Amino acid sequence: MSSLKGTGSPPASPWRASRERLRDREVKREAVIRAAARAFNRKGYHNTSLDDIAAALEVTKPTVYYYVTNKEQLLFECFIAGIEGIRAAVREARSQALPARERLKAVLRHYGEAVASEFGWCMVRAEDQDLSPDMSAHIKAMKSEIDQGIRRLLREGIQDGSIHPCDPKMTAFALAGALNWIAHWYRESQGMSGTEIAETFITVFETGLKPRPGISNEDPTCRPMNRRAKSSSSRPGAPRSARSRERSRR
Amino acid sequence: MSSLKGTGSPPASPWRASRERLRDREVKREAVIRAAARAFNRKGYHNTSLDDIAAALEVTKPTVYYYVTNKEQLLFECFIAGIEGIRAAVREARSQALPARERLKAVLRHYGEAVASEFGWCMVRAEDQDLSPDMSAHIKAMKSEIDQGIRRLLREGIQDGSIHPCDPKMTAFALAGALNWIAHWYRESQGMSGTEIAETFITVFETGLKPRPGISNEDPTCRPMNRRAKSSSSRPGAPRSARSRERSRR
DNA sequence: TAGATTAGCTACCGGCGAGTATGGTCCACG
DNA sequence: CGTGGACCATACTCGCCGGTAGCTAATCTA
Numbered sequence: 001m002s003s004l005k006g007t008g009s010p011p012a013s014p015w016r017a018s019r020e021r022l023r024d025r026e027v028k029r030e031a032v033i034r035a036a037a038r039a040f041n042r043k044g045y046h047n048t049s050l051d052d053i054a055a056a057l058e059v060t061k062p063t064v065y066y067y068v069t070n071k072e073q074l075l076f077e078c079f080i081a082g083i084e085g086i087r088a089a090v091r092e093a094r095s096q097a098l099p100a101r102e103r104l105k106a107v108l109r110h111y112g113e114a115v116a117s118e119f120g121w122c123m124v125r126a127e128d129q130d131l132s133p134d135m136s137a138h139i140k141a142m143k144s145e146i147d148q149g150i151r152r153l154l155r156e157g158i159q160d161g162s163i164h165p166c167d168p169k170m171t172a173f174a175l176a177g178a179l180n181w182i183a184h185w186y187r188e189s190q191g192m193s194g195t196e197i198a199e200t201f202i203t204v205f206e207t208g209l210k211p212r213p214g215i216s217n218e219d220p221t222c223r224p225m226n227r228r229a230k231s232s233s234s235r236p237g238a239p240r241s242a243r244s245r246e247r248s249r250r
Numbered sequence: 251m252s253s254l255k256g257t258g259s260p261p262a263s264p265w266r267a268s269r270e271r272l273r274d275r276e277v278k279r280e281a282v283i284r285a286a287a288r289a290f291n292r293k294g295y296h297n298t299s300l301d302d303i304a305a306a307l308e309v310t311k312p313t314v315y316y317y318v319t320n321k322e323q324l325l326f327e328c329f330i331a332g333i334e335g336i337r338a339a340v341r342e343a344r345s346q347a348l349p350a351r352e353r354l355k356a357v358l359r360h361y362g363e364a365v366a367s368e369f370g371w372c373m374v375r376a377e378d379q380d381l382s383p384d385m386s387a388h389i390k391a392m393k394s395e396i397d398q399g400i401r402r403l404l405r406e407g408i409q410d411g412s413i414h415p416c417d418p419k420m421t422a423f424a425l426a427g428a429l430n431w432i433a434h435w436y437r438e439s440q441g442m443s444g445t446e447i448a449e450t451f452i453t454v455f456e457t458g459l460k461p462r463p464g465i466s467n468e469d470p471t472c473r474p475m476n477r478r479a480k481s482s483s484s485r486p487g488a489p490r491s492a493r494s495r496e497r498s499r500r
Numbered sequence: 501t502a503g504a505t506t507a508g509c510t511a512c513c514g515g516c517g518a519g520t521a522t523g524g525t526c527c528a529c530g
Numbered sequence: 531c532g533t534g535g536a537c538c539a540t541a542c543t544c545g546c547c548g549g550t551a552g553c554t555a556a557t558c559t560a
Binding site for chain 4: 275309310311312313316
């Protein structure tokens with residue numbers, strides 16, 4: 001699969017112009033997966049029939065089966081499309097020379113972005129009861145990889161002094177839970193992007209609820225819901241490294 | 251409904267001795283709902299048939315329908331059973347003379363307890379796509395009530411100085427998300443209770459990731475997983491075993 | 501131009517599971 | 531003692547949906 005992650009492309013279906021057939025099987029296949037993701041997102045996995053997906057693409061069910069073996073695989077592919085970015089971010093975080101808290105923040109930003117994406121729902125809510133044992137195992141392995149990566153960053157941060165001592169396991173659960181839950185309430189219509197939401201969450205997690213005398217409450221991320229421009233200067237040492245790095249789309 | 255919330259009662263069914271019929275309708279009705287919650291918890295809503303639920307109670311499907319009008323209502327009742335405790339806690343928090351952060355903490359403790367309960371799954375994952383519009387509206391209203399209650403506590407805490415300034419809406423999302431997600435990974439088998447987990451989360455949220463010079467790291471909740479059973483397996487995204495796709499064999 | 505390959509459609513099957521029709525059994529009460 | 535109602539089982543119906551068979555038409559290849 002090549003560039004499934006990008007951009008809310010308009011729902012135009014590649015079948016439309018039957019004249020200039022792209023004959024690019026991969027493009028169509030991705031369109032099927034994206035349509036499935038959108039449908040799952042709206043109606044849930046079990047309430048979505050393959051006829052629905054086909055209708056959204058203005059084709060019929062056998063056509064969908066021409067690109068995909070079964071419904072389960074459709075869900076699986078959506079999951080992969082969503083989680084791949086996070087895995088990349090986790091791997092990347094290990095090879096950087098920054099305090100662990102900064103590397104963790106970069107991971108969380110990508111995490112939030114992925115969860116708020118088109119595939120966020122599938123990524124977060126794919127129940128392994130709906131998948132065959134081997135696919136379920138795949139998914140569990142990937143989720144575990146991410147979880148362990150976050151725990152490791154927490155441990156490293158505790159050791160290098162950039163993170164307050166805490167239970168890495170439980171803290172990772174709390175962080176991942178807060179971010180995962182974005183998929184339940186986020187709709188693109190709202191003002192904020194996934195990255196912005198992640199940024200706001202990160203501020204909450206970093207600062208904590210208990211007042212910190214030293215820190216001003218002028219921090220723009222603490223103002224209620226304006227969508228400021230990206231305010232790159234407010235916090236010293238904020239790593240734009242992760243942001244500047246272009247998404248690897250191949 | 252009387253006391254559905256209590257205690258992981260053994261899965262004994264009140265029908266057991268068909269000889270000594272209890273003939274207590276309310277008791278049986280609650281047993282049905284609890285059995286449904288357990289089944290949904292294990293296999294998911296859509297993968298659970300009413301025959302499954304009936305079988306768990308050692309009765310047949312019409313018996314279930316004798317106590318409940320349809321499957322949807324079953325899910326709804328489970329939801330109510332789970333969320334009622336949180337609503338009560340939110341209401342109670344308004345009539346106390348404590349700093350808002352303390353009242354918020356009390357709410358979050360009840361929240362975590364509810365999410366880790368038998369009905370946590372139903373409460374958290376009841377998709378409103380699976381419910382009729384009016385039931386969905388009920389549920390949304392209750393969820394909103396809780397959300398608004400948390401936001402209010404945050405605002406009050408910011409004003410009385412017990413909570414560091416933050417965006418109440420986003421912070422409420424982060425808190426609720428972290429706690430909701432407990433339902434995805436928590437299994438009673440593990441060592442911690444729901445309240446204990448909530449307590450740990452609260453510590454994380456209060457303190458924040460950034461180091462606080464004043465605070466000792468001797469806080470027992472910050473030690474990694476004091477009473478560890480065979481941990482190392484559970485992780486946030488992956489609800490554990492739950493033998494996938496167990497079909498009702500007849 | 502003939503066969504092969506690609507891509508899509510119409511029309512169907514099979515079963516699973518929600519919900520029901522019907523009737524039997526046990527108890528309470530008169 | 532028989533009658534009504536509460537309670538539960540057997541044995542269905544029926545619609546939906548995942549998946550398939552088999553055809554057609556276009557394009558490619560040689």
